[in-house]
Amino acid sequence: MKVIRHDETHHDVCEIEADVLLQGELDGSYLSEDNRSIIPTDTVKNTVHFLAHDQLGTCRTSFAQVIGKHFLETYPHLAGAEIELRERKWDRLSIDGTPHPHAFAHSANGEFFSRGSFSRGQAPVLSSGIRGHLIMKTTQSGFEGYNICEFTTLPPTSDRVFATRLGAEWSFDSTATDYCSADAAILTAAHEVFANTYSPSVQRTLFEIGELALARVPHISRIELKMPNVHFLSLDLTKLSRPNQNAVLLPTDEPHGEIEAVITR
Numbered sequence: 577m578k579v580i581r582h583d584e585t586h587h588d589v590c591e592i593e594a595d596v597l598l599q600g601e602l603d604g605s606y607l608s609e610d611n612r613s614i615i616p617t618d619t620v621k622n623t624v625h626f627l628a629h630d631q632l633g634t635c636r637t638s639f640a641q642v643i644g645k646h647f648l649e650t651y652p653h654l655a656g657a658e659i660e661l662r663e664r665k666w667d668r669l670s671i672d673g674t675p676h677p678h679a680f681a682h683s684a685n686g687e688f689f690s691r692g693s694f695s696r697g698q699a700p701v702l703s704s705g706i707r708g709h710l711i712m713k714t715t716q717s718g719f720e721g722y723n724i725c726e727f728t729t730l731p732p733t734s735d736r737v738f739a740t741r742l743g744a745e746w747s748f749d750s751t752a753t754d755y756c757s758a759d760a761a762i763l764t765a766a767h768e769v770f771a772n773t774y775s776p777s778v779q780r781t782l783f784e785i786g787e788l789a790l791a792r793v794p795h796i797s798r799i800e801l802k803m804p805n806v807h808f809l810s811l812d813l814t815k816l817s818r819p820n821q822n823a824v825l826l827p828t829d830e831p832h833g834e835i836e837a838v839i840t841r
């Protein structure tokens with residue numbers, strides 16, 4: 577965790593968990609007892625801490641670049657590095673409508689991550705995304721007109737609860753610089769489509785989110801979206817002398833549908 581101290585009491589924070597995987601001329605250590613090529617994992621850990629001290633700000637994706645560049649520049653026998661950074665987000669607390677300078681609450685809805693793929697002599701490939709962002713709408717969603725066969729039992733509906741644990745990963749092109757703004761703009765686009773558009777299927781909503789993300793953020797070349805259908809089953813209360821009004825629902829984990837797509841320009 578890095579505390580960025582603008583002054584004695586006004587702080588920003590950035591908490592990150594890092595995976596660093598190195599590739600290159602490391603055969604000796606696997607094929608013999610020659611350990612000279614090994615950069616000890618303990619040294620990798622210390623390096624990340626040192627780089628965080630000197631260069632980590634509030635932008636996760638920029639820090640992935642710092643780490644990848646450092647390892648390839650420092651060790652000529654490395655051919656590549658794969659970096660994944662997962663961020664625990666802390667939202668600044670607001671007290672009486674005023675943002676507090678150094679008190680935060682964990683923003684628990686999903687985990688932002690960034691990935692960087694670094695190969696010697698090539699431009700880095702950077703992406704970022706979110707996993708497990710739980711969102712729900714209680715109407716303006718339906719599912720009708722689907723394929724019917726002897727195994728179909730699902731009744732069509734034009735009014736259902738739609739919940740999903742949104743997963744998304746967007747790939748930056750080489751002109752991108754403001755990664756954090758891109759992250760925020762894409763999540764906002766997803767929320768807007770989800771909330772404001774009637775959903776005839778998860779598939780259609782997913783594609784509309786992808787289209788709006790690509791339109792709003794010119795510096796991304798593709799977006800991969802995963803929207804599992806988190807089902808809420810309407811409980812039958814007729815035996816308790818209450819009509820079925822879709823009012824009391826049971827959240828279920830399994831089984832559930834997985835809807836995924838990659839949308840490119």
Ligand SMILES: O=c1[nH]c(=O)c2[nH]c(=O)[nH]c2[nH]1
Nearest residue numbers: 719730776777778779805833
């Ligand atoms: O939006 C949906 N898409 C599906 O593919 C599907 N399958 C299903 O059983 N319910 C739904 N809902």
